[in-house]
Amino acid sequence: MIQTVTVIGANGTMGCNVSGIFASFGEVKVYMVSRSMEKAKNAVEKAAMSVRADAIKENLIPADYSMLENCIKDSDLVFESVAEDLNIKLSVNHKIAKYVDKNTIICTGSSGLSIKELAEAFPESIRQNYLGVHFFNPPYNLTLCELIPSEYTDRNLFCNIREYVTNTLYRTAVEVNDAPAFLGNRIGFQFINEALQYAERYKDNGGIDYIDSILGQFTGRSMAPLVTSDFVGLDVHKAIVDNLYDNTNDYARDTFIMPEFVINMVNNGVLGRKTKGGLYKLEVSNSGAKKKMVYDIASNSYRDVINYSFPFADGMVNAFKVGDYNTAFKTLINNHSTEAEICIEFLLKYVIYSLNTNNIVGKSIHSADDVMATGFNWCPPLAVIQALFGIESFKSLAEERLSNDLLNQIDLDMLLSKVEVSKYDYRRYFKAKR
Template identity: 50%
Template structure:
């Protein structure tokens, strides 16, 4: 087990920097230097960290610092966690400073959600590169324990193992070790699903668009919140950065599903960035009595309207079956319903299964890592477990063969050896609309 006594978090006022600092201080019981541009920002970060782990007892472990103090913080640290803007230029500038001051043996990691470690490592000498990693935590890390650990080609193999051990046994993370790839595994799968949902909202804007698609892909399909509500939670600007990276740096048959619809760019230009701004794909307002009113962006009219409470027969029947724990019956209802909404739902779930398997086979150590990342990073139904609920690989392939949009994915999917899932689908399929 590696010994970590002092950690420096750079970008500690950001939501992820602060939350990860809280994890280090609470579970790791270490001293954490909270480094931001100003002391006030670092003090804000301390409050965010305490709130994120719900423990004021860690306050004494969190030391506010500024970039003027960074060199000394680096010298004193056993681990430096960088959590600055998701931009190569910004991260490389910070890495250059870290490289000048880090002492031999110090671990450095970046919290990037998808930038290449092979490029980012170049700021360090050979010893520094051997101890440089991606440690991609998920937000909020107290609730979503996944950590994607990505070593570079120069990373020390023994340290990789020891770091994984520390993340699992001390910080209580669910760790998957992955190859360097755009957006890694969880975000690549999750953002494919969400971005195609955004594209379908544009395609079906005459039927309602955003809330129409969310109603088809709600909690009963196995995710904690509908996909486009999730985009709002992430923040449209952050979402765009990750999706653009995927669109520009992947070349598989799913590439076009990462193209951002025009209306998203319109909202971003208007600074309607999601929940953090009070409006994005959805808008929440309170009346004089304090009652909440949810509005949704209408793509056709380029304005907000009241959210529609859609009623789909297959959804009502599925929710009723799930409420009675009749999961097989719920899937049969979905498979046997021939409405346009049911066909859309089947398409998304079957594509979710196939894409998860294909990407895990490409960049993960095990096909089961697809289940781990989606369950513990997104709180979504594990794809291999969902595959079993559908009746297994051959049954899913048979259904895919009846949808012209999915037939091109059958051959690569059929060539992968798929074993039984180690996880359960039941807790993720919610009896909610």
């Protein structure tokens, strides 16, 4: 039974939020280990706010690294949540290894590094207690928790953690294989990074906000893809896609190449919302008036966000408003403007890449649906097939709208032969919003 948890890196966004989840849903004592007591105390306040439960503060104990030994020795579970950097995590694991015993459960919140390699920082007798427990941000709103065993992980311990995560922390626990970026981020950031590449390709049409307007909430996601990148942080985005480019070799590998303009932003510390500017930024005048700006790739400067009007998008939104989903998707399919073609192409490729990646990383045909619905709040791939009028219609659209080069690299019939009806209703994801 888990009664005490140590979270290392608790002053970071995820460490702070995960501490709140353990303390509120798990009702356990949490040592929030940060680089200084001041940071730890601030993290306690943020953790309570993150789960809207001020009462949990009595369960949150600020600590710094000088207290690490006592914290770990008093804990049933240690959760590492330091920077997403292999060397940093290995260094922290070596510290943890000094104080854990054979009964301590050790988890990493890594969003995509090798669990096997991280486990090897521990003595062989301890590696069986180590696994990946990947929450999604913000965990109070997004219930997904990817669980990643390594080849060393004890299966009984894994099953116990899965039950704890599901029944005590109320997460959607999805077991995935130990593969780069696991399942959710591999699918999600393939889509997001390719959208960035298209923003660069169509920079003379508007670039960033142009592509986001084509792939907005009416296309089955709670947040447009490039807005999502800004929310996550361009540095985190870069770490994820660099890892995928270096360590995967499927047909979509080149879609993980980050455009040069974004690399320059990262190098200059322009990282998105956390630096108050990235692909988008909010300008506040002396009078307090707020104005949303977007980085214009063509001119290398910020400008006002444009309110684009595309007939296919207007038609879809109007149909969604009255619950006429068939008309909405027929509007998309039958409109052959550049923007509609980009939109349908992205939806088709999203499904195909999800199915293909799920074969490598997932444990069931529904794994990709679970991670995209509960980790990204995007319409899951099997549900998109239903929205586009079923398997035969989807196959015809893919053969008609996608390049021969892509189709020759996949086995579309094999991928679609495994498709089942989604557990999720696509109608809740396609919003009557631009």
